[in-house]
Structure formats: C-alpha cells, structure tokens
Amino acid sequence: MASGTGSHGHGNKENQDWSKILGEWNTVREFKNIHWEGTFWEYLDIVKQDAGVTRNSFQRMYDMVLGYGTSSYIEYKKTIVRYKFFEDPIENGKDAVFGLDVPLMKLVHFFKSAAFGYGTEKRVLLLHGPVGSAKSTIARLLKKGIERYSHSNEGAMYTYRWVDDTGSGILGAQTSVRCPMQDEPLKLIPESMRDKLIEELNRGNKTPYKVEIKGDLNPFCRFVMREFMKKYDGDWVTVIKKHIKVERLLLSEKDRIGIGTFQPKDEKNQDSTELTGDINYRKIAEYGSDSDPRAFNFDGEFNISNRGIVEFIEVLKLDVAFLYDLLGASQEHRIKPKKFAQTDIDEVILGHTNEPEFRKLQNNEFMEALRDRTVKIDIPYITKLKEETKIYEKDFNAAKIKGKHIAPRTIEVAAMWAILTRLEQPKKANLSLLQKLKLYDGKTLTGYTEDNVKELRKEAIREGLDGISPRYIQDKISNALVSDKAGDVGCVNPFMVMNEIEGGLKHHALIGSDEKRREYKEMLAVVKQEYEDIVKNEVQRAISADEDAIAKLCSNYVDNIKAFTQRERVKNKYTGQDEEPDERLMRSIEEKIDIPESRKDDFRREIMNYIGALAIEGRTFDYKTNERLHKALELKLFEDQKDTIKLTSLVSNVVDRTTQEKIDVVKTRLIKNYGYCEICSTDVLNFVASIFARGDVKKRS
Numbered sequence: 001m002a003s004g005t006g007s008h009g010h011g012n013k014e015n016q017d018w019s020k021i022l023g024e025w026n027t028v029r030e031f032k033n034i035h036w037e038g039t040f041w042e043y044l045d046i047v048k049q050d051a052g053v054t055r056n057s058f059q060r061m062y063d064m065v066l067g068y069g070t071s072s073y074i075e076y077k078k079t080i081v082r083y084k085f086f087e088d089p090i091e092n093g094k095d096a097v098f099g100l101d102v103p104l105m106k107l108v109h110f111f112k113s114a115a116f117g118y119g120t121e122k123r124v125l126l127l128h129g130p131v132g133s134a135k136s137t138i139a140r141l142l143k144k145g146i147e148r149y150s151h152s153n154e155g156a157m158y159t160y161r162w163v164d165d166t167g168s169g170i171l172g173a174q175t176s177v178r179c180p181m182q183d184e185p186l187k188l189i190p191e192s193m194r195d196k197l198i199e200e201l202n203r204g205n206k207t208p209y210k211v212e213i214k215g216d217l218n219p220f221c222r223f224v225m226r227e228f229m230k231k232y233d234g235d236w237v238t239v240i241k242k243h244i245k246v247e248r249l250l251l252s253e254k255d256r257i258g259i260g261t262f263q264p265k266d267e268k269n270q271d272s273t274e275l276t277g278d279i280n281y282r283k284i285a286e287y288g289s290d291s292d293p294r295a296f297n298f299d300g301e302f303n304i305s306n307r308g309i310v311e312f313i314e315v316l317k318l319d320v321a322f323l324y325d326l327l328g329a330s331q332e333h334r335i336k337p338k339k340f341a342q343t344d345i346d347e348v349i350l351g352h353t354n355e356p357e358f359r360k361l362q363n364n365e366f367m368e369a370l371r372d373r374t375v376k377i378d379i380p381y382i383t384k385l386k387e388e389t390k391i392y393e394k395d396f397n398a399a400k401i402k403g404k405h406i407a408p409r410t411i412e413v414a415a416m417w418a419i420l421t422r423l424e425q426p427k428k429a430n431l432s433l434l435q436k437l438k439l440y441d442g443k444t445l446t447g448y449t450e451d452n453v454k455e456l457r458k459e460a461i462r463e464g465l466d467g468i469s470p471r472y473i474q475d476k477i478s479n480a481l482v483s484d485k486a487g488d489v490g491c492v493n494p495f496m497v498m499n500e501i502e503g504g505l506k507h508h509a510l511i512g513s514d515e516k517r518r519e520y521k522e523m524l525a526v527v528k529q530e531y532e533d534i535v536k537n538e539v540q541r542a543i544s545a546d547e548d549a550i551a552k553l554c555s556n557y558v559d560n561i562k563a564f565t566q567r568e569r570v571k572n573k574y575t576g577q578d579e580e581p582d583e584r585l586m587r588s589i590e591e592k593i594d595i596p597e598s599r600k601d602d603f604r605r606e607i608m609n610y611i612g613a614l615a616i617e618g619r620t621f622d623y624k625t626n627e628r629l630h631k632a633l634e635l636k637l638f639e640d641q642k643d644t645i646k647l648t649s650l651v652s653n654v655v656d657r658t659t660q661e662k663i664d665v666v667k668t669r670l671i672k673n674y675g676y677c678e679i680c681s682t683d684v685l686n687f688v689a690s691i692f693a694r695g696d697v698k699k700r701s
C-alpha cells in the first residue's frame, strides 16, 4: 500500500504529514527513558548517584507537592503558605482547590513530618468535613500528582522482576514475573548484608533523607528467593545476577499500580480479601497447596497501593474489624494476607469521611482508638466569597457552556447565598450576616480592624461545617442553564439561578428542619437586595462611564474649589463674567461621598494641595488617581444624566428616539466593558429602571 498522500481523490492538495507531526513528540526517547531496565548492580549505581530513588511514599508525596513551588501571604498577621500543586497544574486547574490554604498547609505538614519520620507516618490521615467540601478532590489531586511524579525524572522509582529461562519451574510456567507488590529492589538484600550496604549508599547522599531498607520481601518473593537460594546453594549474588531485572516503576491509577481506592459497599458484605488479596483457586491446582504464595493474588487494595497511596472513601463505613486492620496497616506498616505472615507495606493511607457520618460514630467507643491513631484534618466549606466564586467560574466558564451566556454577577450571588448559609450569626448585635460576609471577604467596614475580624472568626465554632455545599449550587446553575427559560442560545441571569435555588430547598435532603429552610429563604432575600444594589451601581457606572463628561465636570469642580480656597471669583465661561464659586455644584459632588459640611474646607484644601504639589513637579492632575473624587464625580454625573437618559421610561415602554439612542450607548458599554450580552444587558437595564421607578414612587408618597 502507498502510504497515502492524497491518493484518495478528495481533492485535498495539502494533506498534512501526520507521521512527521506526531513524530515530533518523540515518544521513543521518552518511552525508553521511563521504561529503563537494568541489572541490580546498575540499580545500585543509580541509587549511589541519586539516593532519592529510594524515597518512601511519604517522602515522595511531600517532595512532589513542594516541587510545584509555593507562594505566601500574610493573613491575620500570620504567614500562610500556598502550595501551587493544589491549583492542579497537571490538568490545567481542573481539580483546583480554592480557599483552603490553611487546611492544606496542615496536610502538607503531615506529609513533611511523616517524610522525616517524626511520627505521622504511623497515622491514618483522615480528611473530615461536611459533604461536598473538596475532600475527594484533594484525594484525587494527590493520586494524580504521585502518578505523574513517578513518570518524571525527579520522581523516578524502581522495582524488579524475576526472570528464569532455566526451566526450574520456580516461577511456574512463566519465565518472567514482576514483584507482585512492586517492592523496592533493595529489599532483595538479605538482612545480614543490609547495614554495610546502607552505610555505603548513604555516603555522599545529597538528599535530605537517609537511604533505608525497611521490612521484608512480600510472601511471594520471599518464597521465590528461598527456592532460588536452594538451587544455587545460598549464593545470593548468583541469584540476583541470573534472576533479577530492575525496572522503572510507573504508578498508574488505571492499572492499579501504586494507587488504590477503596469504597466500602454493603456493610454486611465486606470481605478482607478486598484489602489484602485472595487465594487464586485455579492456581492451587498448579502449585498443589493453598498456602503456596504463588497461588495467591496480591491484588487487595493495600497490596496494589504499595509504594503509593490508598484512598478510603467513606472510611467510617468500614466494618469495625477492618478498621482495626486499617489502623494496624498505618501503625505497623504491615498487613496480614489470608494464610500468610505479616507483609510490609509502604504507602500513604488517606481516608475521608463527611461530617454527618463522623458525628454518628462520635459516641462509639471504637472512636477512641481511632482518634488516637489518626491525624484528622478538617476540610470546611469556604467562607470567603471571592474563593467560593472561583469554584463556579471554573465549572461554568465560557468554554464549558458553549453557546450560552451567564450574566455578570450570577455566580457571585449564588456563591454569596451559599456562604451566608455557612456563617454563624455574629454575636455583635449591630453586625449583619451580610456585613460579616463582606468583612471575611476582605472588605473594610468602619469600626472593624483586622483583629476584630479575626475575633469574629474565632468566636464562630462550627463555621464552615454547616450550610449549603458547593454541589448544590453547581446543580442549580446547571439546571438554570438547561431550563427552557435560558433558551437555546440564551442567557442565564441571577434571578433564574436564585429561583432554582429556592425551588430546590423544598426537597433538599440535608436541610433538617422547616426553620432552617425558612432561614435559607430569608438569606436569599438578603442576596436579592444586595444584587439590586450591585447592579444599580453597575448600571450607574455604565451610564457615567463617559470619560469626557467626567473630565469636564472635574475641571469645573477644580476651578470652583480653587476659587473657593483662594477666596477668588470664577470666570463664567459663557458670559465672561466673574462669579462667586458655585457652592451648590461643589456640595452636590461632595455629598456623594458623604463629606459633611464641616469637613468640606479640609477636603477642598487637600485636593488643591495635591494639585499644587503635582504642578511643582510639572505634572497635571488626573482625577482617576483620586479614588474618592473619581467616585463622587461618577455619581454626580449619573445623577445629572439619569433624568436626561430617562431610564425609567423603559418601564412604561414608551421610549422616544433620542432616549433610545442614549440607552443604546449605555447598553453597548455594558456589553463591551462589563461582560453583558445582548439579552442580559437589556434585562438589567429594565430591572434597574424598575428599581428607579419604584424609588420615584417611594419618594412621592
């Protein structure tokens, strides 16, 4: 066959040379690199060069996380380290974890302490938190991270296979069998020779860890080793030379190599073989005995996870007998397969459990034992609005919701409600829950210092452990996206999502009482009110985003305050007459940012001093550098234009042409600068118009 260059008559003259494009990925070199195979002696050379290849599972986990780098920031006067690894650089942020820097720091400390053998390596790591608080996400990240690490140069690790073409039958009918628990090759070294060799390997070891050989071979390899030793009259060197090949160990969750997951099924139906392996009945015939380790499948979750990590989902659902196995596994680093002696393991044991499940067992005496042998890390819900918003922005970004639009602020209001449900009522009577939310989000509020906010956090004991889970919000946003109201090329606005949220409350399984339900509904009303304020502000800004007009207003204001502070008169640009400074104009601007009459002199002088200082340096004043003045000008301009633009006429549906033109300008600004689309910009203008219309009515009555 010709290798196909346009010979199929599709008229495509520029067929691509796929083999070349794909060849550039150079899979061969990569393949050869990660599929290295060599002798045991070559492996010792590798260890001598880089002792890091012998690191245990905790050491690798710690180094892996650290390898992605860190950054740090100060919060409540404490330095918080952020580990980039948890932003999921491996999959472009797919499993990124937000707003949990402090618990994640504890998690990394656990690995660090375990890596250096300070004790946590003997504990079960227990992630505990309310449902949907990212426990599984964190576990997924760690599993994926350690898998990727084993494929990299820094994370290279090794195991061995037995080979035999002598026809001895020691490997049964096979000529090559990989160590069934992918053990570290150094374990092949007999106890009596270890100390010397370790000393040698540690000489010049540049890693922070000592090379160690911990534990014995697994039952299969111990048996095979014994048989070969018999065959060669105890000549270990010959056994190793003739029958051992060392190879790269590549962890793989899919292939169940070094990465395992265990989820208890039916409580009555739990079987220890799922954890520690089972007899292979077909092979018993071949080897003649059920205590021959060659007739055993080392495929329990603990076996296959050796050298990596095993995750226990809903760990407290495990049968109590198993839980003791689990505690033993972590404390002794040993498991007990049926009919065989204890078997050494080296793996991170990570369990998670949600808050309701944990509470159920709280009074169980077994929990005493468990508490003592676990390191529990609380993974709470996020209580910072900015961080919570990131979860949904990740889920519902433009690429994922193809063809549909989510109106600005939609995600924000949903996140806001979620957080309100999680916060504890502040003890201070004059602080509302919404204000507390804003303080947590880093906003300033008169009378509240950073210390006060820290106090607030401290007084709330269960904050972040109750309330609505991100999963509920994710579902409701999804519902809104597919509902008829959003249409095929439609746009989802905050009201649609809030309606979905409200509708779902009736059936929410985790809301215990009608009282709670009512409380959550009231919070929704709070969020609606807040949304009104936000969009009112946003539309106002869009209306007054006319920079020329602001600049003109600014220069007018500055002329006036200059005259005022220097006790001069101002020249009227139209009449050419000198006039008194326009007090009404100045005040109408200053009032927008709450400058009281008694402070106006200071404010005006401050601005003039600033302008004067700039002038000395030969620079001119730009109102944008003064945030307060900028805001005051915008608000004033809006007030002036509000009536000329007749936004409220939108409500009555009779819009004349000039008004329509003005409104269209604002609409275009909303679309261009504020992320609105054709649909939601119209919606939001109508909505804000109705608020103003309401306001007018209120004023009149």
Ligand SMILES: Nc1ncnc2c1ncn2[C@@H]1O[C@H](COP(=O)(O)OP(=O)(O)OP(=O)(O)O)[C@@H](O)[C@H]1O
Residues within 6 Å of the ligand: 096, 097, 098, 099, 100, 129, 130, 131, 132, 133, 134, 135, 136, 137, 138, 353, 354, 382, 391, 470, 471
């Ligand atoms: N802090 C967070 N950062 C990023 N995503 C989060 C966070 N908290 C929750 N999520 C998102 O919420 C969803 C639920 O998370 P996950 O499945 O990890 O929770 P879980 O704690 O394992 O829940 P469960 O207790 O029900 O098993 C996921 O889509 C996850 O991405």
Ligand SMILES: [Mg+2]
Residues within 6 Å of the ligand: 135, 136, 137
């Ligand atoms: Mg989970």
Ligand SMILES: [Zn+2]
Residues within 6 Å of the ligand: 405, 406, 407, 491, 492, 676, 677, 678, 679, 680, 681
């Ligand atoms: Zn839209």
